[in-house]
Amino acid sequence: MEKNYITEKTFEGIDFSIEEFQAAEYDRCTFNSCNFSKCNLSDAVFTECALNGCDVTLAKLGNTAIRDTIFKDCKMLGLRFENCNEFGLSFTFENCVLNDSSFYKLKIKKTIFKNCRMHDIDFNEADLSASVFDKCDLKGVVFNRTTLEKADLRTAFNYSIDPELNRIKKAQFSIPSVIGLLNKYDIKIALN
Numbered sequence: 133m134e135k136n137y138i139t140e141k142t143f144e145g146i147d148f149s150i151e152e153f154q155a156a157e158y159d160r161c162t163f164n165s166c167n168f169s170k171c172n173l174s175d176a177v178f179t180e181c182a183l184n185g186c187d188v189t190l191a192k193l194g195n196t197a198i199r200d201t202i203f204k205d206c207k208m209l210g211l212r213f214e215n216c217n218e219f220g221l222s223f224t225f226e227n228c229v230l231n232d233s234s235f236y237k238l239k240i241k242k243t244i245f246k247n248c249r250m251h252d253i254d255f256n257e258a259d260l261s262a263s264v265f266d267k268c269d270l271k272g273v274v275f276n277r278t279t280l281e282k283a284d285l286r287t288a289f290n291y292s293i294d295p296e297l298n299r300i301k302k303a304q305f306s307i308p309s310v311i312g313l314l315n316k317y318d319i320k321i322a323l324n
Contacts, residue, residue, distance in 0.1 A: 135177070198223050214238055285309070
């Protein structure tokens, strides 16, 4: 079945938990203050779209294609991004709450996370090379066999990264948050 193709359309304040979401190809579309909470976004394609102030909590992302799409001021709890179509997968997150979401094994190099709350995220085996975590709260984030080479975590905080289990060559950190690289040793460090 061929998908509908929708281009350069703006969707304002639509509650897709009431009005059925159409799994179409959305190209350069804007979604403002829309509710996608618990919606089935499977097989939809978002290319160069912008989602502003949307609630995407617990949406189903089976084979969802997200390409060069910006999420700004969005609530995005409990999302399983690893279920997305990996071809061309690329996104930017700004001022979003991404708690309890998963990016397991995804290759998402150069992803920008700006001013996001990212508690209890799963980045197991993900490739985040050259990604930027600008002013992000990474409390409880799981980094295990994660590639963070050339990643910028200078303004990120509350992270715990084991350098022996993750690839961090040429990653950027700053004091005092860099202490998060030593958490596994359960030592006390005085910054004076």
